Amino acid sequence: MISTRPLLIALLMSSVIWISCESEDAADVNQQRIETNYTLSYQAGDNKTTASASFLFGSTFLKINSPGSITFDGDRLKETEILGIVDYQKSYSAKVAGGTFVYTNNDGEVYENTLSLPADIDLPASLTELSIAEGAKIAWEGAPLKSGETITFHLSGDGGDFYASISLVNATFIEIDSADIQATLLGQCGMSISRSFTGSLAEATEEGGVAHAQVTSETYAVNVVE
Structure with missing residues (x-):
C-alpha cells in the first residue's frame, strides 16, 4: 500500500514522536527501563554515513553518564542536545555498510547490536x-x-x-x-x-528499543x- 502523508522519520529512530522539554541522567533511573534506539543512515548525495543512538525513560530523553557509554565500532558517539532532545552521533565521510553499537549501562551490563545498511x-x-x-x-x-x-x-x-x-x-x-x-x-x-x-534489537533492556537503517x-x- 502507498502512503502519501508526510514522512516523519526522525532518526531519533522511533515510530513515536516524542515531546520533551527536559532531559535526565541515565544514572538516575532504573537501568532496565531504559529504551535503546539505534540508527545507521547513508546519504549518497554527500557520501556520508551517520551512526546515532538515543535513550529514553518513558518520554524523557536520557544523558549517558559514567560509567555508562555508547560506541559504534569502537568509536565513542558525541552527545548533542536541543530543547531536551538528546542523541549521540558520529558521522563518517564514506559509506559504512554496517557496524556494531555497544551500550554499557550504569550497572555494567553490556548490549551489542549490529546494524547493516539496506541494499x-x-x-x-x-x-x-x-x-x-x-x-x-x-x-x-x-x-x-x-x-x-x-x-x-x-x-x-x-x-x-x-x-x-x-x-x-x-x-x-x-x-x-x-x-x-x-x-x-x-x-x-x-x-x-x-x-x-526498521526492526527489533538483538540485545536490549527489558524496555526494548528499535533498530533503523536507511x-x-x-x-x-x-x-x-x-
Whole structure:
C-alpha cells in the first residue's frame, strides 16, 4: 500500500514522536527501563554515513553518564542536545555498510547490536519530468522490497514537500497518483528516493528499543508540469 502523508522519520529512530522539554541522567533511573534506539543512515548525495543512538525513560530523553557509554565500532558517539532532545552521533565521510553499537549501562551490563545498511537504491536517469495531470509510475534502480523495508520517494520545491511510500514485499516500483501532487510544486524541484528498514534489537533492556537503517539516493532535478 502507498502512503502519501508526510514522512516523519526522525532518526531519533522511533515510530513515536516524542515531546520533551527536559532531559535526565541515565544514572538516575532504573537501568532496565531504559529504551535503546539505534540508527545507521547513508546519504549518497554527500557520501556520508551517520551512526546515532538515543535513550529514553518513558518520554524523557536520557544523558549517558559514567560509567555508562555508547560506541559504534569502537568509536565513542558525541552527545548533542536541543530543547531536551538528546542523541549521540558520529558521522563518517564514506559509506559504512554496517557496524556494531555497544551500550554499557550504569550497572555494567553490556548490549551489542549490529546494524547493516539496506541494499542501494536510485532513481532512473530518464526521470526528468513529472506530470500533475498524469501522475507517475517510478521503477527504482535496485532490488525489490524485502519484508520490513519501506521505499520513500521525496519531492521538494519552493512550494513545499511531497512524500510517497510503499512497503509491499517484492514491489519494484512506486506509483504516484496525479491528484496527490500539489500544484504548488509546479516547476523545478529536487527529488530523491530512500530504502529503510526498521526492526527489533538483538540485545536490549527489558524496555526494548528499535533498530533503523536507511540509504538515500542523491537529489536530482525534476520538472513538475501540469
